[in-house]
Amino acid sequence: MRTNRRTTQKPDFPARTAPRTGSLDELDAVIATCRACPRLVAWREEAARVKRRAFRDWEYWARPVPGFGPSDAPLTVVGLAPAAHGGNRTGRIFTGDPSGDALYAALYDIGLASQPTATHRGDGLGLCRVRITVPVHCAPPDNRPTTTERDTCRPWLARELELLRPTLRAIVVLGAFAWQALLPVLAEAGWQTPRPRPAFGHGAEVMLTHAGDGRPLHLIGGYHPSQRNMSTRTLTPAMLRDVLRRGAEAGGLLALDPQVAADGAGGARTEPGYGRLGARARRGRCPLPREEDAHCPAFGVRRSAFGVRGSGFGVRSSVRR
Numbered sequence: 001m002r003t004n005r006r007t008t009q010k011p012d013f014p015a016r017t018a019p020r021t022g023s024l025d026e027l028d029a030v031i032a033t034c035r036a037c038p039r040l041v042a043w044r045e046e047a048a049r050v051k052r053r054a055f056r057d058w059e060y061w062a063r064p065v066p067g068f069g070p071s072d073a074p075l076t077v078v079g080l081a082p083a084a085h086g087g088n089r090t091g092r093i094f095t096g097d098p099s100g101d102a103l104y105a106a107l108y109d110i111g112l113a114s115q116p117t118a119t120h121r122g123d124g125l126g127l128c129r130v131r132i133t134v135p136v137h138c139a140p141p142d143n144r145p146t147t148t149e150r151d152t153c154r155p156w157l158a159r160e161l162e163l164l165r166p167t168l169r170a171i172v173v174l175g176a177f178a179w180q181a182l183l184p185v186l187a188e189a190g191w192q193t194p195r196p197r198p199a200f201g202h203g204a205e206v207m208l209t210h211a212g213d214g215r216p217l218h219l220i221g222g223y224h225p226s227q228r229n230m231s232t233r234t235l236t237p238a239m240l241r242d243v244l245r246r247g248a249e250a251g252g253l254l255a256l257d258p259q260v261a262a263d264g265a266g267g268a269r270t271e272p273g274y275g276r277l278g279a280r281a282r283r284g285r286c287p288l289p290r291e292e293d294a295h296c297p298a299f300g301v302r303r304s305a306f307g308v309r310g311s312g313f314g315v316r317s318s319v320r321r
């Protein structure tokens, strides 16, 4: 059982460790070893020990849950933290809980995920040019990290965004906690943020400019797809799709070639604006334009745009455009 694993970490971990990671793969691997927050370490391991009845046969991940998605994503989605019996169980963010069910269904609908469900690592899910991460990588009691825990975890987020920066164009921020966690990170990274800091709201949009190279970065706020928000219809599937689609637009992901638009015109989904990418995805075809093929390591002949070799569309190896 992984939960008894102990490592010795210096008091300045992760603040000094995160900036030294050279790639997202390395960052993800190191994050998973972090034990910097005693309360969260205890909670994530307690959840794995007690378990929920429905998951009693699972061996919980019970470690920090890294981000998920390709390292060259123009769009990032920032949530809150893993759920005790969701990501903390499965080891993949937003996987195995109702929030993830809502999020991945919406991403699938707009063509950025290879399937609408996320149940476990190895379920074949892949993301197309979107990365999902959180400001706190361990499951917190009552889904409420303290400000100290948020700040302790901040170097991981800062480094992740720094590594994504060459391609990053837009961030969809799910919930006020993520909004408040993210703005200082971006300010420290050189993004000029308005004063006073912009308020969070569903549909709130802010465009930041980088002080160094003048590049823009779009922030789009949206309600978190928590079970509570979804069950009270504070957030509906359509609202979630809207905000993600807006992020995809701001990230340049919907500016596809005319062939994509033509393909999508006859797609299964008829809602304006959602048909093009999603219809293409449902036919097992990458939603990206032809010239983007080299962008994805698993793409090429196999037509998977999702950065997970052999998963998602990739299993349909005979599909060709």
Ligand code: SF4
Residues within 6 Å of the ligand: 014, 031, 034, 035, 036, 037, 040, 041, 064, 136, 137, 138, 149, 152, 153, 154, 156
């Ligand atoms: S919340 Fe972040 S900083 Fe705290 S133990 Fe988990 S990964 Fe480490």
